[in-house]
Amino acid sequence: MxxxxxxxxxxxxxxxxxxxxxxxxxxxxxxxxxxxxxxxxxxxxxxxxxxxxxxxxxxxxxxxxxxxxxGVFNRIFAELVEQNGSTTRLMIDTTHLKAHRTAASLLKKGAFSRCIGRTKGGLNSKLHAVCNAFGQPLAFHLSGGQVSDYKGAAVLLDTLPQARELLADRGYDADWFRHALSRKGITPCIPGRHSRKTPVVYDKEVYKQRHKIEIMFGRLKDWRRIAMRYDRCAHTFFSAICLAAIVIFYI
Structure with a gap:
């Protein structure tokens, strides 16, 4: 049964x-x-x-x-995040969500973006997320799989709450992003790219906590309609992500 x-x-x-x-x-x-x-x-x-x-x-x-x-589920998620209170540490990262053929068989033209792109892994969407020190998601942004992490970070930048530091992998090592965080009073804890001539100083002990956002993505992907996108419309799929986050982390 x-x-x-x-x-x-x-x-x-x-x-x-x-x-x-x-x-x-x-x-x-x-x-x-x-x-x-x-x-x-x-x-x-x-x-x-x-x-x-x-x-x-x-x-x-x-x-x-x-x-x-x-936008009911999106609004509930935003309200619960706001009720959750302040945080001293933020984390940002992205993950790919594979698009099923039922979602990928779309018209190329349309008034609204389907947020599906092509990468080496095939057709997929990319989920950009910010979470707090406990691994609870605070904000999401959905884009096509081919979209750069920088573009997702630029969208989420205005939604960042006040915090002491932000953890991210070296994919977010960009001067403009570091300067934008500094203007918000947030200390970036981001390792430098290998191509940098001058090494970047960051707190390696604090950086070890970044695994919590990876765990958050893993818990979301335990929901099979999140790990595999079946929904054609981006707003429908995004609502499913918000609903999963509500149930897993907030209620």
Whole structure:
């Protein structure tokens, strides 16, 4: 017998106030439907294969798509991050998320970017993330797999909270990035590239803590619809990432 997942009443109470208000006919039980959505994303199922205990699969799919377009899960993630308080240490890194053929079979032209690119590993997306000293994600940015780490860092730069230091690998060793962090009062703990003529001084003991953001990526990729992108629309896939982060790290 398969083991079903349900959010506890305490967990659903923490996020329910951010749900859109229902109009007209009362909405189907939020706890059951959201738990079903989480089950599908975590196990990498097709929506039609969702267990019947969660109700009609079309209800799960329609709720997820509609709320993704409204940015509900993105807003919940941002609110929970803000409630989490300040941090003294930040970490930034990226990871690749492979795109399934159902997501990659797209029209090349469109009003909105699909955030899918081609690299040596095939078609994929790249997830840029910032986390705190405990390995909890604070901000995400989704891009095509071919996009440079620098461009993701430039987007996330304005979202960085006040902190004492930021840890990153040598892929982020750029003078403009170091200067931007210094202007924010953040000390960069980034090893220098091998091509640098002048060695970069950084705290090697502090740098050892960078493994926490790698662990964070690993926990996100335990959810199969995150590790393998099935969703065509970037906003839908990004909502799945935010929902996974909410469940794993904040509730």
């Amino acid at each position: 398969k083991e079903l997942f349900y959010l506890s009443h305490e967990q659903i109470a923490r996020i329910k106030r951010y749900f859109p208000r229902s109009h007209g006919i009362p909405r189907v039980d939020d706890r059951r439907v959201v738990s079903g959505i989480i089950y599908v994303i975590k196990h990498g199922l097709q929506w039609k294969d969702a267990p019947r205990e969660y109700g009609p699969y079309k209800t799960l799919y329609n709720r997820f798509i509609r709320w993704s377009r409204l």
